[in-house]
Every structure is written in structure tokens, then in C-alpha cells.
Amino acid sequence: MTSEPLVITSDSLLAAEAARLAAASGVTVEECPAAVDALRRWQRSPLILVGTDLLVELASLRPPRRDGVYVVGWGQAGEPALRAALEVGAETMLELPSAESVVSGLLADVSDGEGGDGLVIGVLAGSGGAGATTYAAALASLGAERGSTLLVDADRLGPGAGRVLGLEDLPGVTWGDLGQTAGRLGARALREAVPHVGSLGLLGWPVGDASAPQPEVVREVLAAARRGHDLVVVDLPRESDSATEALVTGCDLVLIVVRANVTGTASAARLVARLPERDRLSVVVRGRAAEPEAVGRALGLPVAASMGDQRGLSEAIDLGLGPIRSRRAPLARAAAEVLTRCRVRAGAMAA
Incomplete structure (x- = not known):
């Protein structure tokens, strides 16, 4: 060609x-x-x-x-x-x-030689406080070491992926700028416009209140992100609406972060029951109160990774140091395991 x-x-x-x-x-x-x-x-x-x-x-x-x-x-x-x-x-x-x-x-x-074949991974909290945003940020941070990566913060009521990454003060476009976008969005234009450091970009929310984008805008943004990046990680909202459905169906893989206890698993089960296309769903189990395989069986989903709670993680994020402080820490290992399962390698990512 x-x-x-x-x-x-x-x-x-x-x-x-x-x-x-x-x-x-x-x-x-x-x-x-x-x-x-x-x-x-x-x-x-x-x-x-x-x-x-x-x-x-x-x-x-x-x-x-x-x-x-x-x-x-x-x-x-x-x-x-x-x-x-x-x-x-x-x-x-x-x-x-x-x-x-x-x-x-x-x-x-x-x-810009857009290939249109970037991998899109969605991350969704099985219950409140499961740590989905932090896990999504960890995935994106490690992914950026292997290729161009965009973290899409689609949860406008969440803690903010930019805050977790320590990128909240960087200039660039947000969902507030893209909310009224009409027509096709260029992949290179999106990649260059969002706040970024090196190979890691972030699409987040403006300061203050912001309206949820329309489903057609969500689909266009996700398509442009896929064309322009090797890896796209989407921090998905738990709320159920047409925009969220457009995001979920646009993902190649959706990871549900589940607390390894009775209440966390029960909450995740109700969430899973309303999600489309179960064959794209997997579980990331957090905590050691129950065996990861038992949580997976209860939900009827495969376990992609598991991790224990990590000491000092909240403090590191509060200090703006980001979620990855050590490659040997539980969070980093669980993120690396998923990227390895997806055969993510330098310069090329494929599910």
C-alpha cells in the first residue's frame, strides 16, 4: 500500500x-x-x-x-x-x-500512519472503593513504557485519573472541550491535544461540573483514541446509561476490579448481570479475604489477575507520585500480568 x-x-x-x-x-x-x-x-x-x-x-x-x-x-x-x-x-x-x-x-x-488497531481495555469497579481508577492508572503507566498509551477518564463522578497519575495540572483538552464535537475526530489531533508526559496521555474532566458526553461523541473519541495509540485504558463509570454502554461495547476487554469479600462480590454480581457481551469480561481480585478463583467462580468470569492491598499506596498518590512506585509491588505486578496476558510488547499491542 x-x-x-x-x-x-x-x-x-x-x-x-x-x-x-x-x-x-x-x-x-x-x-x-x-x-x-x-x-x-x-x-x-x-x-x-x-x-x-x-x-x-x-x-x-x-x-x-x-x-x-x-x-x-x-x-x-x-x-x-x-x-x-x-x-x-x-x-x-x-x-x-x-x-x-x-x-x-x-x-x-x-x-501519521494510523493503523486503527490499538488495544482498548476498560476498567470497572465491582463496588464502591474497589480501586478501579488506581488500577486503570497503573495499567496506563506501565503500558506507556511499551508504546503510546491514552488513559481515558470516563467516570466524571470518580476521584479523577489525572489526580491519581499526578497529571491533573497539565494543560490540554478535556471531555468538556470534546463534549460538543461533531463529525470525525482526527487521531493525531486527539493525541497531541490531551495532556501528556512522554508516551502517556490523559483525557479527563475539566475543573468543576461537566456534562456527560453524548454516545456518538463517546464512540468517535474512542475510535480516534484506538487509531492513535497502541493502548487505550478506559476508567469506566458504574452508572448505566447510553454513553457508558457505548464505552463498554467499544472495549476489547473489560476488567472488573472486585474486593475479595462477600459484599464486594455481591455488588459485582449485580453489576455483571447488566453488562453486555460477557465474553469480554474478566475479573481483577483485590484483597486476600477469599481465594481469587472462588471470586471468579461466583461471578462466572475468568480471573485476569489478583493483588493484595498495598501499604503506602494512598499516601504516594496524595503526594502526586503516581500509582507505580515499585515493579515488585502488588499493584504493579497485577497490572503487568494483564498486559502480559494481552501480549502487550514494545511498539505493538494485541489482544
């Missing part, structure tokens, strides 16, 4: 606009003014922008289905163009100039 997006249009103004947007995104495009010539390059390009002027002709040539095909044009497209867009397998139709930012985001993803 070549590194240049393919622009299929005989409209010189449209071609020039695509070239301008590409240049602003740090890429060059390959222009193709004839539909028949586009077939030879159809499978080689990471992104294809089809002008509405050649769309119907291109559809008549029946190019093979593939991802990354978008239709662009001036003004609203008519019914023949809509049918042709379906025939070529286009993701969507983009009307310029109003969709300029969307096209720019697509081109920016290509310029």
Missing part, C-alpha cells in the same frame, strides 16, 4: 482543495482525473477521496470493496450519487466546504 491518499476527480477546483487540505495535514495526494485509471491504484492507497463528478462512472466499473473510501464534492449530492456511493462502499459523503475539518482529519490520520 502506498503512503499517498488517492483523489479521484476531474474537477480541478476540487483537486486543488484536496491538495491544499493535504498539505496542511503534512501529506501529498495522488490525483487521478480518470475513473478507469483509478482502478489500478484502488487497493494501494491508504485513503481514497472520490469526487462526485466521477462517482457514478467509477461505480459502473465495480471496484472491489475496501475500507477508507469517502465521497467529496461541492454542495448536496443527488440520488444517483447516493446510490453510487453505496455501490463503491463509501464510508460517508462529505460536502465541502462545511466538511473541511473532517477531510483534514482523515488526511492527518494518514500522515
